[in-house]
Amino acid sequence: MSSDSDLTARARIRDAAIALFTERGIAGATIRDIAQAAGVSSGLLRHHFGSKEGLRDACDEFALARIAQVQTRFVGSQMLGPIPPDVLPLQQYLVRALMDGSPRSTEMFRRAVDQGEHLLGDLKVETGDLRAFVAVVGAMKMGMFLMRDQLSAVLGEDVGVPPGYLRILRASIEIFRQPLLTPEQADQAMRALDRISLHEGERP
Amino acid sequence: MSSDSDLTARARIRDAAIALFTERGIAGATIRDIAQAAGVSSGLLRHHFGSKEGLRDACDEFALARIAQVQTRFVGSQMLGPIPPDVLPLQQYLVRALMDGSPRSTEMFRRAVDQGEHLLGDLKVETGDLRAFVAVVGAMKMGMFLMRDQLSAVLGEDVGVPPGYLRILRASIEIFRQPLLTPEQADQAMRALDRISLHEGERP
DNA sequence: ATGGGGGCTACACGTGCGTGTAGTAGCCTA
DNA sequence: TAGGCTACTACACGCACGTGTAGCCCCCAT
Secondary structure, three states: OOOHHHOOHHHHHHHHHHHHHHHHHHHHOOHHHHHHHHOOOHHHHHHHHOOHHHHHHHHHHHHHHHHHHHHHHOOOOOOOOOOOOOHHHHHHHHHHHHHOOOHHHHHHHHHHHHHHHHHHHHOOOOOOOHHHHHHHHHHHHHHHHHOHHHHHHHHOOOOOOHHHHHHHHHHHHHHHHOOOOOHHHHHHHHHHHHHHHHHHHHOO | OOOHHHOOHHHHHHHHHHHHHHHHHHHHOOHHHHHHHHOOOHHHHHHHHOOHHHHHHHHHHHHHHHHHHHHHHOOOOOOOOOOOOOHHHHHHHHHHHHHOOOHHHHHHHHHHHHHHHHHHHHOOOOOOOHHHHHHHHHHHHHHHHHOHHHHHHHHOOOOOOHHHHHHHHHHHHHHHHOOOOOHHHHHHHHHHHHHHHHHHHHOO
């Protein structure tokens, strides 16, 4: 907050937009509020980005570029080192933008699934539908971000910033470290789904 | 669709509202659109529900009651029998309403976490933070619903209705049946998080 | 010094929103 | 048959939104 005034107005607008888009969704954040948060007139926003859609596009592009930048830095060493603190809000923004139907991030999600499909193809996951497997894992991870407010309410601290954020990250690691269903439970559930499929098929 | 006209106008408004709220979010769906979808004037909507917030409340109440009804029917037999086809849209609505900050469903989420905490307390999950564990699992499941459009785009079929819906359900069972991280990977990730926590602590 | 262009503001425009008001048709009760 | 209540419609109000326009200031190249 202290060095906000050091940034160019364009950057301040972009940062404010990312924050408000994340917090209220694309439709929920207004141009006027973003301009006020950035300390500029709403006209300037239009001057720099043309329209709300243009601003959103610029935010998408910025976030994707920044994340790609830190991503590739650690592409060799499996687990990444200290994550720069500025990327967390960007991740949260991208997830929210994705859910709100940004074309750019939809494309990004598709690429991530494609990539994950190839990556996991070599590993030993047991699945009859690798693409759905990868896509659903992605959707689940994003659920953590999308339910930020509710998780924060239930856990008693803001899970969008480090102390609480680390807490849910730890929980997610614990979740993925162990099977949550026994083979018997899983088989039973699968059979229940098969039964539904059959009933679906015989109806029309 | 055929028997829509058999329902009372009030019920048709409620159903249309649930559909549009789910599809576009609470803020994104307008009273006028809902009224048109229900085939009534927007004034009638106001007459029956008082305000948009009142309509939303009625939708929450209806969905929660209906789901509680089928939930308790199968409380004894672990895995439930055939799920009535009308509850799937209601689940999707509740998740969306929850993310959009409905007070009623926030309370429901809290209760679900409380209950899950007690339920899993007896089971043998390995976690140092049971409440976060339960809450994050819940958030992850909801991610599947929230990312409906993106999952549908990536998988090439609508995952909000049975053929595609069963596909992602199967995937989620596969995901929870097996560990996705080896103990070594999990420990490594945990240590990485610990390191971040320490760095957080020394900064201020 | 001067002219021009980019950063920036102020303000007006049209639209669609949730809401408010007035009034009508039809049924049930007395 | 008169009265009133409920379901329902038409329409206007005020507001906030995204957008459009006109113009100011200041820096910098000529």
